[in-house]
Amino acid sequence: MVVAKVDNALRLSAVERKATALGLAIGQPLANARATLPALKVVAANEPDDLKLLTRIADWCDRFTPHVAFDGPRGLLLDVTGAAHLFGGEQALLNRIRESLKAQGFAVRGAMAGTAVAARAFARYRDGAVIAPGEEAETIAPLPVAALNLDHITTHAFRRAGLKTVGQVASRKRTEMTARFGAGMVAILDQALGHGTQPLSPRLPRALYWKEQNFAEPIATEEVIRATLKSLAAALASVLEKRGEGARRLEAVFFRADGALRRIAIEMGVPTREPAVIERLFREKLETLADPLDPGFGFDLIRLSASRVERAQGEVADFDVSINEKADISFLVDRLATRFGSQRILAFQPNDTHIPEAAWLAVPAQYAQPTKLMWKKIREPGDAPRRPLRLFTRLEPVTLLATASGAQHLRWRKVQHAVAHCEGPERIAMEWWRHETPPPERDYFRVEDGEGRRYWLYRAGVPPQWFLHGIFA
Amino acid sequence: MRMEKIAALRASLARPGLAEASIRIPLGHAAADLCLKGGLERGVLHEVFAAIGHEAAATGFTAGLAARVAARKRLLWIRQDYSALEFGELSATGFLEFGIDPARLLLLCVADAADALRATNDALSCAALGAVVIEIPGRPKILDLMASRRLTLACVQKTVTAFLLRFNAEPEASTAETRWLVRAAPSPPQAENWGHPVFEAGLIRNRHGRTGEWVMEWSCDDGLFKEADRGAVVSAPCDRPAAAARQAASR
Numbered sequence: 001m002v003v004a005k006v007d008n009a010l011r012l013s014a015v016e017r018k019a020t021a022l023g024l025a026i027g028q029p030l031a032n033a034r035a036t037l038p039a040l041k042v043v044a045a046n047e048p049d050d051l052k053l054l055t056r057i058a059d060w061c062d063r064f065t066p067h068v069a070f071d072g073p074r075g076l077l078l079d080v081t082g083a084a085h086l087f088g089g090e091q092a093l094l095n096r097i098r099e100s101l102k103a104q105g106f107a108v109r110g111a112m113a114g115t116a117v118a119a120r121a122f123a124r125y126r127d128g129a130v131i132a133p134g135e136e137a138e139t140i141a142p143l144p145v146a147a148l149n150l151d152h153i154t155t156h157a158f159r160r161a162g163l164k165t166v167g168q169v170a171s172r173k174r175t176e177m178t179a180r181f182g183a184g185m186v187a188i189l190d191q192a193l194g195h196g197t198q199p200l201s202p203r204l205p206r207a208l209y210w211k212e213q214n215f216a217e218p219i220a221t222e223e224v225i226r227a228t229l230k231s232l233a234a235a236l237a238s239v240l241e242k243r244g245e246g247a248r249r250l251e252a253v254f255f256r257a258d259g260a261l262r263r264i265a266i267e268m269g270v271p272t273r274e275p276a277v278i279e280r281l282f283r284e285k286l287e288t289l290a291d292p293l294d295p296g297f298g299f300d301l302i303r304l305s306a307s308r309v310e311r312a313q314g315e316v317a318d319f320d321v322s323i324n325e326k327a328d329i330s331f332l333v334d335r336l337a338t339r340f341g342s343q344r345i346l347a348f349q350p351n352d353t354h355i356p357e358a359a360w361l362a363v364p365a366q367y368a369q370p371t372k373l374m375w376k377k378i379r380e381p382g383d384a385p386r387r388p389l390r391l392f393t394r395l396e397p398v399t400l401l402a403t404a405s406g407a408q409h410l411r412w413r414k415v416q417h418a419v420a421h422c423e424g425p426e427r428i429a430m431e432w433w434r435h436e437t438p439p440p441e442r443d444y445f446r447v448e449d450g451e452g453r454r455y456w457l458y459r460a461g462v463p464p465q466w467f468l469h470g471i472f473a
Numbered sequence: 474m475r476m477e478k479i480a481a482l483r484a485s486l487a488r489p490g491l492a493e494a495s496i497r498i499p500l501g502h503a504a505a506d507l508c509l510k511g512g513l514e515r516g517v518l519h520e521v522f523a524a525i526g527h528e529a530a531a532t533g534f535t536a537g538l539a540a541r542v543a544a545r546k547r548l549l550w551i552r553q554d555y556s557a558l559e560f561g562e563l564s565a566t567g568f569l570e571f572g573i574d575p576a577r578l579l580l581l582c583v584a585d586a587a588d589a590l591r592a593t594n595d596a597l598s599c600a601a602l603g604a605v606v607i608e609i610p611g612r613p614k615i616l617d618l619m620a621s622r623r624l625t626l627a628c629v630q631k632t633v634t635a636f637l638l639r640f641n642a643e644p645e646a647s648t649a650e651t652r653w654l655v656r657a658a659p660s661p662p663q664a665e666n667w668g669h670p671v672f673e674a675g676l677i678r679n680r681h682g683r684t685g686e687w688v689m690e691w692s693c694d695d696g697l698f699k700e701a702d703r704g705a706v707v708s709a710p711c712d713r714p715a716a717a718a719r720q721a722a723s724r
C-alpha cells in the first residue's frame with residue numbers, strides 16, 4: 001500500500017491487488033482506509049524514484065520504437081507505426097512487451113489501438129487487446145465513461161446525466177456536448193472513437209533517420225562495436241546522400257542484453273555524412289569517455305540515429321581558402337570538440353560595444369555563424385596597439401605609490417614595479433542604456449615599467465581605485 | 474642509364490612534401506634572418522621561453538612568429554585554464570591591434586598539459602592549419618624529451634609549425650629546431666610616445682646555425698619584425714669575430 005499527500009490529506013496513491021479485493025481504491029483518504037482495514041501496511045510514496053524507474057522502463061522500450069512518450073505518472077505510450085512488422089506483427093509485439101515486463105516483476109496492462117486515447121482506455125479495460133483500425137468506436141462503446149480518462153468533474157457529470165458508457169456519450173449530439181463540456185472534451189471523445197490524432201510529445205528528440213543492427217548473440221568486443229558503427233554509418237550515409245542532407249548531430253544507442261542502455265552523441269560543425277569521419281569521431285568519443293562504455297554481458301542492439309540534419313550543399317569556392325582547407329579545419333574542430341567539449345574550442349567574433357572586455361565574443365567554433373559586424377581597429381596606422389594582448393578576466397587591484405623623490409611605483413600581486421612611462425587617460429564610460437545605475441566610468445592609462453613591460457591600468461570609482469586590466473606585448 | 478638515374482633523383486627531389494617542408498620564412502629582422510639562414514623553418518617545432526614576468530611579451534613574440542609562418546592560414550592557440558587566470562586571457566581586440574586578424578584564430582581551452590599535448594598531436598595532422606601555439610605554464614613532467622620528439626615527428630609529416638610557449642620554466646633537453654628567450658625591451662627614456670611592441674629576443678639554441686640576441690620591433694601594420702631604431706639600446710651582434718670565436722670554441 002502506498003500513500004501520498006494530495007490536497008493536504010494523506011490519500012492512497014497505489015493499491016495492491018489483495019487490498020483492491022477488500023474494497024480499497026486509489027484516491028481514498030488514508031484515515032478511511034485505516035477505519036475499514038486496521039491492519040493496513042502503508043509506505044510513503046516516492047515520486048522521483050517512481051519516475052526514475054519509469055524512465056528506465058521507457059529506455060528499455062526504446063528498442064521497439066524510438067518514439068516513446070510518458071503518459072501520466074505510470075504509463076508509457078509507444079508509437080509503433082511502421083515498427084510492428086519487425087517483431088512479428090502487432091499482437092506479437094504487444095505480447096512480447098507485456099511478457100518481458102512481467103518477467104521483470106512489473107504489473108503490466110497494455111493494449112494497442114489507432115489513437116493514444118483509445119489505447120489508454122483499452123489498456124485499462126481490455127488488457128492485451130489489439131484493436132484493428134476502424135474498430136475502435138464499436139469496441140469502446142460498452143466501456144464505462146471513466147475509460148475516457150477525463151477529469152473528475154466531467155466524469156461525475158456524465159454519470160449524473162445517466163450516461164454510463166462511452167457509447168451513450170457518443171450517441172449524444174456534438175453541439176450539446178461542446179456547449180456543456182467544451183471543445184476539448186469532444187476532441188478526446190473523437191480520438192477515443194478512432195477519429196483524429198493527437199501528437200505524442202516524445203521523451204527524447206525525435207530521430208529523423210536511424211539504422212540499427214540486432215545481434216542474435218550479444219557482442220562485447222571493441223572491434224565489433226566499431227565495425228558495427230561503421231556499417232551503420234555507411235547505411236545512414238546512403239539515406240542522407242539520397243536526400244542531399246548531412247547530419248549535424250548523431251546519436252549511438254547501445255542496448256545491453258540486461259536492459260541497461262547507453263546513449264552517446266557526437267555533434268558536427270558542418271553537415272557530415274562521411275562514414276569514415278563519423279566512425280573516427282565516435283572512436284574518439286568512446287576513447288575519451290570519463291565513464292567508459294561497459295558492455296556487461298554484451299549489447300544485443302546498436303542503433304545509430306541522426307537527430308539533427310541539414311542540407312549539405314556543395315561549397316562555393318573561395319578565393320583565399322580552398323574548400324579542402326575549410327573541410328579540414330571543420331573536421332579538426334569536430335574532433336577537438338568531441339574530445340574536449342564544444343565549449344572548449346572557440347572562435348572569435350566582434351561584438352558591438354566599446355567596453356574593452358566585451359568587445360569580442362569567444363563562441364564555440366562548431367556553431368559559429370558568420371556575422372555582419374566587422375573588426376575595427378582602434379589605433380591609427382603607425383601607432384602602437386591600444387588594447388592589450390592579454391586581458392585579465394578577474395579584477396586585479398593595484399596600488400600606486402609615490403616615493404619621496406617623486407618617482408612612482410606600481411604594486412601588483414605583492415611586487416613593486418617602477419613606472420618609467422605613462423600615457424593617458426583614455427576615458428571609457430559604461431553603457432548607461434544597459435544598466436539602471438551604470439558602473440563608474442573608467443580612466444585607462446598605459447604604463448611602462450623599468451623593464452619594458454607595458455600595463456593597462458584603470459582608475460574607477462570614488463574614491464578612485466586602481467585596477468590592472470591587461471598587459472601589452 | 475645515367476640520364477635515367479638523374480631523372481629519378483630529380484623526381485625524388487621534386488616531391489612536394491620535401492620542397493614545402495624546407496621552406497624558411499624570413500622574420501624581417503635582417504641580422505636574425507642571416508643567423509637563421511633565411512628565416513624560421515616551417516613544419517618543425519620551435520620553443521619560446523618567457524623571462525619571468527615577461528609572459529605577455531613572449532605571447533606577443535610567439536604570436537608574431539606564428540603569424541609570419543602561418544602566412545594566410547589559420548592559427549590554433551592551445552591554452553590552459555590556469556594560464557588564463559595567471560597571465561591573462563587572450564584578447565581578440567588585442568590580437569587585432571597587434572596586427573593579427575582574430576578571425577584567423579582558433580582558441581582551444583584545455584585543463585592540463587597532457588590534454589594540450591594530445592590536442593596538439595591532433596592539430597598537427599591537419600594540413601589546413603598554419604601554426605599551432607601551445608601555451609604551457611610551469612614544468613609538467615609529461616613534457617619530456619619523448620614528448621618533444623613526438624611533436625617534432627608529427628610536425629615533419631605535415632607542414633604545420635608548432636610553437637611551444639613556456640612560462641615559468643627553465644630550458645631543458647628537447648628536439649626543437651630553435652629556442653628563444655624573450656623579454657620586453659624598455660623604451661628609451663626620452664621617448665615622446667611609445668611605439669610598436671619591442672622585444673629583447675635571444676636565440677639561445679639553433680640546431681642548424683648560430684645563436685644570437687637582438688632587439689626586435691614588431692611592426693603591427695606590416696606584420697613583420699624589424700630592427701628597433703633606438704640609440705640607447707645596442708643589440709649584441711652575433712657576427713662579431715669574438716662572438717664567433719667563442720661559439721666555435723663552445724661547439
